[in-house]
Amino acid sequence: MATDEQLMLEFQRGLREAFTELFQRYREPIYGFFRRRLDDAARAEELAQETFLAVLRGIVRYEPRAPFRTYLYGIAFKVLAAEWRKRSRQEVPLEAAGDPGDASDPDTALWVQHAVGRLEAEAREVLLLREYEQLSYAEIGELLCIPVNTVRSRLFRARMALKDLLAPQQGAL
Amino acid sequence: MKSSPHPIEQEELMAYFDGQLPRDRATVVAAHLEQCEDCRAATADFHAVSKKLAKWQVEPAPARLAERVNTLLDKAASEAKKGVLGTLTPPRPLVPRWVWGLAGAVVVFLFIAAISIPNLLRSRISSERAVVSPYLLESAGAGASSQIRDQDVKSVMVPPTGPMIIRTASLTLVAKDFDQARTAIETIVLRHQGHCAQLTVRGRADTGRTLTATFRVPAEQLDPVLAELRTVGPVEEESQGGEEVTQQYVDLRARLSNARNTEQRLIEILRQRTGKVPDILAVEQEIARVREGIERMDAQLKNLENQVRLASLQVRLREEYKLPLALAQTSTVTRLRNAVVEGYHSLVESVVGLVEFLLSYGPVLLFWGLILYFPVRFAWRRLRAPRTGS
Numbered sequence: 001m002a003t004d005e006q007l008m009l010e011f012q013r014g015l016r017e018a019f020t021e022l023f024q025r026y027r028e029p030i031y032g033f034f035r036r037r038l039d040d041a042a043r044a045e046e047l048a049q050e051t052f053l054a055v056l057r058g059i060v061r062y063e064p065r066a067p068f069r070t071y072l073y074g075i076a077f078k079v080l081a082a083e084w085r086k087r088s089r090q091e092v093p094l095e096a097a098g099d100p101g102d103a104s105d106p107d108t109a110l111w112v113q114h115a116v117g118r119l120e121a122e123a124r125e126v127l128l129l130r131e132y133e134q135l136s137y138a139e140i141g142e143l144l145c146i147p148v149n150t151v152r153s154r155l156f157r158a159r160m161a162l163k164d165l166l167a168p169q170q171g172a173l
Numbered sequence: 174m175k176s177s178p179h180p181i182e183q184e185e186l187m188a189y190f191d192g193q194l195p196r197d198r199a200t201v202v203a204a205h206l207e208q209c210e211d212c213r214a215a216t217a218d219f220h221a222v223s224k225k226l227a228k229w230q231v232e233p234a235p236a237r238l239a240e241r242v243n244t245l246l247d248k249a250a251s252e253a254k255k256g257v258l259g260t261l262t263p264p265r266p267l268v269p270r271w272v273w274g275l276a277g278a279v280v281v282f283l284f285i286a287a288i289s290i291p292n293l294l295r296s297r298i299s300s301e302r303a304v305v306s307p308y309l310l311e312s313a314g315a316g317a318s319s320q321i322r323d324q325d326v327k328s329v330m331v332p333p334t335g336p337m338i339i340r341t342a343s344l345t346l347v348a349k350d351f352d353q354a355r356t357a358i359e360t361i362v363l364r365h366q367g368h369c370a371q372l373t374v375r376g377r378a379d380t381g382r383t384l385t386a387t388f389r390v391p392a393e394q395l396d397p398v399l400a401e402l403r404t405v406g407p408v409e410e411e412s413q414g415g416e417e418v419t420q421q422y423v424d425l426r427a428r429l430s431n432a433r434n435t436e437q438r439l440i441e442i443l444r445q446r447t448g449k450v451p452d453i454l455a456v457e458q459e460i461a462r463v464r465e466g467i468e469r470m471d472a473q474l475k476n477l478e479n480q481v482r483l484a485s486l487q488v489r490l491r492e493e494y495k496l497p498l499a500l501a502q503t504s505t506v507t508r509l510r511n512a513v514v515e516g517y518h519s520l521v522e523s524v525v526g527l528v529e530f531l532l533s534y535g536p537v538l539l540f541w542g543l544i545l546y547f548p549v550r551f552a553w554r555r556l557r558a559p560r561t562g563s
Contacts, residue, residue, distance in 0.1 A: 016250060023242055031234035045238050052242045056249050112229040130191065131226045137193045152193075156184045159222050166225050 004068035012059050023052060026072060033076050033133060038083070047083060051076045070139050073129070077143060115165035123158035130155055179212060181205050186212055190219045273548055280544065337419045337477075340392050340484035344402055345410035351382050351492040354405050358386070358488055361401045365394040367486070376492070384490040389483040398486065409491065422477050429470040436463045 002010070002018075004025070010018035030051055034044035054075045062071070116124060125144065129135045137155075141148045181189075181202050188194045189202040206212050348354030355374075362369065367390030376382035390398050399411075439460045443453065 016246060019246060020243075023239070027234050027238060027242075031238065032231045035231040036229070041232070041235075045235050048234065048238055049241050049245070053245050056245060109229040112226055116226070116229070127226075131223060132229075137188070137191070152184050152188055155191075156187050159187065159219060162222050162226070163218055166222065 005064040008059070008062055008068055009064065012062060019056070022055075022068075029133060030072070030076055033073070034080065036128060036132060037080060043083070047076075047079050050079050054079065066142065067139065069135065070142055073133060073135065073139075073143055112166065115162055118165055119158050119161055123154045123161070126151055126154040127158035127162070179205075179209065181209075181212060183215055186215055187219055190216050273551070276544070277548065336417055337422050337481045338392070338415045338417050339480045340395055340413070340415050341487075342395060342399060342413045342484065343411070343487040343489070344399065344408065345489040345491065346402065346406045347409050347491050347493050348406040349493045351384070351490070354490055355384055357405045358384075358402060358490065361398055361405075362388045362390060362486075365390055365398050367391065367394065367398065367483075370485075382492045384488070386488050386490075388486040388488065390486055392482060392484045395484040395486065402488065406490075410489075418477060418481065422474070422481075425470055425474050425477065429467060429474060432463055432467045432470065436460060436467060439463065 002021070004022060007018040007022050011022070027048075031044060031048045034047045035041060038044045038047070051072070055072065058075075116127065119127065126140055129140045129143065130137075135143070137148045137151045140146075141151045144151070146154075185194065185198070185202065189199055189206075194202060206216065346354065346358075359369070367388050370387045370389050372384070372386040374382060374384050388398075399413075403411075439456055443456050443460065
């Protein structure tokens, strides 16, 4: 199976199917990336589309000097930052994605979402990239422009906090 | 996740759980986990948290997303065919990289050329002079001036009678009695068969005056003149120089001699008149050209001889002026007014200075700014690019 980078180079040479394959690989992860960070499903879909459009437009300048995954999430981050600027928000609006009062069952997605939303922003971003986007520590560091040790400490902090937040007695508060 | 001391840090344990440890370290942690119940419990906690987080799954991406992206892809492909968008065509930046490279090479070449060409020309001229410089007889024999280098040098060489040196000197004197000193200077110069080429006196009689004059004195008289001038008043500054022009002079005489010979031969040809009219006209034109060259070289030769025969002496005479004691005190109002005027002048001077600086260096800074802006911006972007891979 061709790697992501090989597919990008093939697409650069004009092979349309290469991009289709890449899209199939990353459609769900990129949509999930925006969906977990925005409360608006339609907007998440639009931003995912913008991300793939940016890949299309940037193909002429693409050079496989970094993993494609890092490249793609880098674009997604820029698109997301633009969206936040547009909304004049500094924080990820995870709290608005659901009503915490309904999240009384620690086994529901809403409970988890609420707990993640209570994390400090820096630790939360590292946690999301690790748990849901499955990026390595090095990739996260490159994406957020922080050292790998910082990634590790933030992730540890987030997991420590979540251990308490996801406990039934904490969620019931 | 207990915080009791362990050989393995909890963060490291977490990295092991995430598969982010180097192999050798992961082996150590795995061995430790087999023995340590606490660490196994901590790992289980990490696992539990991840398991709970996995419950937060979002809905699948809408099918519309695939349709939209396919539409974008179709559009990009069609634009690429039309050449509107270079998405699916080989990269074609606005300014190709080789253009930047070429521009940089040209700039470097011009810079090096600007430095080296003048030096090269200077060394070449001096080497040519070294070849042509042998001392030549006036009657250099047959051959045009351009053939001098090919002639038998020995047959035209003659030892120089002595070095030809253009001498220059400058002297700055201070005198208490300006008029008396001036008269003394002029008398000394005239006594040694010199003459005044230029003279300027600045300042009023009631202030410190200065005299600047250039005298031409016979070269052999320069030293006696200087010796006498030093007695006029204290010497504030003195300098002497000499430029040897022997080679230049001999070379010029040789070329002049050859040109005269050429002229004579052309005149002989003209006298015989064996050729056709166009040939005769051509000979006459050649004679006129050679004659012009002879006159020019003759003038240069005379000028050179004149400069060697007469040394140039620059004299500067400064009157020792003592400011009279001012008994009347300046009033406060006048002093303040003067301060205001001086402030105004300083302001004007600073503005004019700034404008002068901008006019002097502005175009150069703008020129280099325009040349270097895009390469620097390009390099800056390239340096920042690895984060996103493009």
